[in-house]
Amino acid sequence: MPIIKTQNLTKIYKDHSVEVHALNGVSLEIEKGEFTAIVGPSGSGKTTLLNIIGGLDNPTEGQVTIGDVDISNLSDNQLIDFRLHNIGFVFQAYNLIPVLSAKENVEFIMLMQNRPKAEMDERAEALLKAVGLEDQMHKRPREMSGGQQQRVAVARALASKPKFVLADEPTANLDSKTALNLLDIMATLNKEEGITFIFSTHDQKVIDRARRIVTLEDGVIVSDVQQDV
Amino acid sequence: MYLKLAWRNIWRNKRRSLITIGSILFAVFFALVMRSFQEGMYEMMIDGMVSVSTGHIQVHREGYWNDRSIDNTLPIDDKIVSKINSIEHVSRACPRIDSYAWISTEELGRGAMIIGLDPEVDVINLEDKLVSGEVMNKDDNVVMIGEGMAEYFELGIGDTLVMLGQGYHGQTAAAVYPIGGILHFGNPKFSNNLVVMPIKAAQQYLSTENRVSSILIELDDIAAYLEVKPKLAELSYQESVDVLDYTEMIPEVLEAIQADRIGGKMFIGILYVIISFGIFGTIMMMTAERRYEYGVLVSIGMHRFKLFMITLRESILIALVGVIMGFLVAFPLIYKMNTDPMPFREDQMDAFQSFGIEPAYYAVIDLGLMAEHMMIIFCIAMLVNLYPLVKIMTLHPVEAMRK
Numbered sequence: 012m013p014i015i016k017t018q019n020l021t022k023i024y025k026d027h028s029v030e031v032h033a034l035n036g037v038s039l040e041i042e043k044g045e046f047t048a049i050v051g052p053s054g055s056g057k058t059t060l061l062n063i064i065g066g067l068d069n070p071t072e073g074q075v076t077i078g079d080v081d082i083s084n085l086s087d088n089q090l091i092d093f094r095l096h097n098i099g100f101v102f103q104a105y106n107l108i109p110v111l112s113a114k115e116n117v118e119f120i121m122l123m124q125n126r127p128k129a130e131m132d133e134r135a136e137a138l139l140k141a142v143g144l145e146d147q148m149h150k151r152p153r154e155m156s157g158g159q160q161q162r163v164a165v166a167r168a169l170a171s172k173p174k175f176v177l178a179d180e181p182t183a184n185l186d187s188k189t190a191l192n193l194l195d196i197m198a199t200l201n202k203e204e205g206i207t208f209i210f211s212t213h214d215q216k217v218i219d220r221a222r223r224i225v226t227l228e229d230g231v232i233v234s235d236v237q238q239d240v
Numbered sequence: 241m242y243l244k245l246a247w248r249n250i251w252r253n254k255r256r257s258l259i260t261i262g263s264i265l266f267a268v269f270f271a272l273v274m275r276s277f278q279e280g281m282y283e284m285m286i287d288g289m290v291s292v293s294t295g296h297i298q299v300h301r302e303g304y305w306n307d308r309s310i311d312n313t314l315p316i317d318d319k320i321v322s323k324i325n326s327i328e329h330v331s332r333a334c335p336r337i338d339s340y341a342w343i344s345t346e347e348l349g350r351g352a353m354i355i356g357l358d359p360e361v362d363v364i365n366l367e368d369k370l371v372s373g374e375v376m377n378k379d380d381n382v383v384m385i386g387e388g389m390a391e392y393f394e395l396g397i398g399d400t401l402v403m404l405g406q407g408y409h410g411q412t413a414a415a416v417y418p419i420g421g422i423l424h425f426g427n428p429k430f431s432n433n434l435v436v437m438p439i440k441a442a443q444q445y446l447s448t449e450n451r452v453s454s455i456l457i458e459l460d461d462i463a464a465y466l467e468v469k470p471k472l473a474e475l476s477y478q479e480s481v482d483v484l485d486y487t488e489m490i491p492e493v494l495e496a497i498q499a500d501r502i503g504g505k506m507f508i509g510i511l512y513v514i515i516s517f518g519i520f521g522t523i524m525m526m527t528a529e530r531r532y533e534y535g536v537l538v539s540i541g542m543h544r545f546k547l548f549m550i551t552l553r554e555s556i557l558i559a560l561v562g563v564i565m566g567f568l569v570a571f572p573l574i575y576k577m578n579t580d581p582m583p584f585r586e587d588q589m590d591a592f593q594s595f596g597i598e599p600a601y602y603a604v605i606d607l608g609l610m611a612e613h614m615m616i617i618f619c620i621a622m623l624v625n626l627y628p629l630v631k632i633m634t635l636h637p638v639e640a641m642r643k
Contacts, residue, residue: 065539067539091538091542094539094541095541095542096541100539102536102641106533110251115241119241120541122241123542167540171541
C-alpha cells in the first residue's frame with residue numbers, strides 16, 4: 012500500500028479574472044522508504060504539489076490519501092494535527108525559531124505532541140547527534156551556519172516521528188559542500204532508518220542522489236523514472 | 241517552554257518591547273498620580289469644609305437646617321453628648337451655637353458670623369490657626385476673630401469689639417468682648433467675617449441657656465457616616481431632631497467634585513485612547529514581522545489558538561512588566577505626597593485658600609483606585625491582542641510563507 016497517493020490533482024489559482032492552472036490532473040503514488048525528487052522548471056507546480064501533499068493547501072479537484080486517510084476531507088484543525096503527527100517539513104529558508112537553541116527547536120515539535128520531558132530530551136539529543144550537531148545543541152540559529160541550521164531543520168522534521176519528510180528546495184541556500192553533506196545525512200537516514208523523503212528541487216546534486224525522479228511541466232507529470240544511486 | 245519562548249520573543253526586538261513597556265509604564269504612572277492627586281484635592285476640600293463648618297454629621301432641632309434661626313435651637317445636656325460620644329466611630333461630639341451679629345468699633349461696622357464652641361473638644365483646631373494671642377478657654381469671656389476682620393477693623397489682642405444682634409425669642413443681644421486671639425483661615429469668608437467664642441459666653445450673649453444650634457460629630461472614618469446616622473437618630477433628645485450627614489449639608493461641593501472628577505476621568509480616557517493606539521501600533525508591527533514565522537509554525541503542526549496563546553503570553557508579560565513598573569515609579573511619589581504634602585508656591589496659595597482648600601499637593605493612597613487603573617491599562621493591552629488573534633486565526637500558511 013502506498014504511503015502517499017494522489018488522484019487526479021488539479022489546482023487552479025485565480026488572480027482576478029485570470030485562472031492559473033498550477034496542477035493539471037496529477038496522479039502519483041509514493042511507497043514507504045522512497046527517496047524521491049520532484050523536479051521541473053520554475054512554475055511547473057513542484058511546490059504546489061508538495062503543499063497539497065503536506066496538507067498546507069487544498070486541491071481544486073482530486074484527492075490526497077496519506078496511509079488510509081483522505082486528507083482532502085479534514086478540517087483545518089484536523090489537518091494541523093495530521094501534519095504534526097505524520098509529516099516532517101524541511102523548508103528552503105530553514106525556518107527555525109530564532110529565540111530557541113538547536114535542541115529546543117527539535118524539542119519544540121515534540122512539546123506540541125505533548126511528549127514526556129525525558130523522551131524529548133533523549134530524542135532531541137539523538138537526532139542532533141545523527142545530523143552531526145552534538146556539539147552545537149545549545150547554540151541559537153544565528154550562531155550557526157546555514158548548513159548547520161538546515162541540519163537542525165532535518166532533525167526537527169524527524170523529531171515528530173513522521174511517516175515522511177517533505178523538503179522544499181532544501182539545498183537552495185547552501186553551498187555545494189554543505190549541500191552534499193546534508194544530502195549524505197538524509198540519504199543515510201533514508202537507508203538506515205527507512206525514512207521516506209520527498210524533495211522538490213532543481214538542484215542537480217539532489218537529483219543525482221534521488222532514487223526516483225518525478226518531472227513536472229506545466230502542472231503535468233511528464234516523466235517518472237527510477238535510478239540507481 | 242512556551243513561557244520561555246514568550247519571554248525570549250519579547251527581547252527579540254528590544255526597542256519595540258521597551259517602547260511598549262514604556263507606554264504602559266507612562267500610562268499607569270500618569271493615571272495613578274493624576275487620579276491620586278485629584279482625589280487628594282477633593283479630600284482636602286471636604287476636610288476643609290467638614291473641619292471648620294459642618295463636621296461629618298450634625299444633629300439639629302427638627303427643621304433647623306432650612307430655618308437657621310436662633311429660636312430654632314435644640315436644648316441639650318451633658319448626658320446626650322456623652323451618649324453620642326459612646327457610639328462606635330464617633331471621635332467627638334461638638335455642640336455649637338451659630339448666629340449673626342453686627343460688629344462694630346468706634347468707627348467701623350460689619351455683619352459677622354458668630355460661632356460659639358467648646359475650644360477643648362471642637363473639630364476646629366484653634367491652635368493651628370492661631371496667628372497671635374492665645375487660644376480661649378471654655379469659661380473665658382473673650383472672642384477670637386479672623387485675620388481679615390482684624391485687618392479691617394485694625395484690631396489687635398486686648399482691643400474690644402461690640403457685638404449687636406438678636407437673641408433667643410427676640411431678646412436683644414448686645415455685649416462688648418475683648419479680643420483674645422487672631423486666627424488664620426484659608427477661606428476669606430471665614431477670615432473676614434468669623435467671630436469664634438466659647439459656647440457658654442455665646443449662650444449667655446444670645447440668652448439661649450443650654451440650647452445649641454447643632455451638635456457636630458466627627459467620625460474616625462468618613463465612610464462610617466451611614467452606619468452612625470441611624471444610631472444618632474435613635475437617641476432620645478429633649479425635642480425632635482434632624483440628623484444630617486455631610487453629603488446632605490454640602491451637596492454643592494460634592495456636585496462640583498463629581499463634575500471635576502468626570503473631567504479628570506475623561507482626560508484619563510483620552511490618555512488611554514492614545515496609549516491604546518501606541519500599543520496597537522507595536523502589536524501590528526510585531527504581527528506583520530512574524531507572519532512568515534506564524535506560517536511556518538502552523539505548517540509544522542502548531543494549532544492556531546496555541547500560537548495565539550504564545551503571543552498573548554508575550555503581551556501579558558509586557559503588560560505586567562509595564563503595569564508593575566508604572567506602579568513602582570508612581571507609588572513612592574504618591575506615598576511622599578500623602579505623608580508629607582508639598583506646599584504650593586506662594587503665588588498659588590491664595591487661589592486655593594480662597595476655595596477653602598489647604599494649599600498643598602496632597603495625594604490619597606487608595607489601593608482600589610490604583611488597582612482599577614492598573615487593571616484598565618492591562619485590559620487595554622490584552623484587548624489590542626484581538627488583532628494578532630484575528631490574523632492568526634485567518635492565516636493561510638502557504639500565503640504567509642510566500643516572501
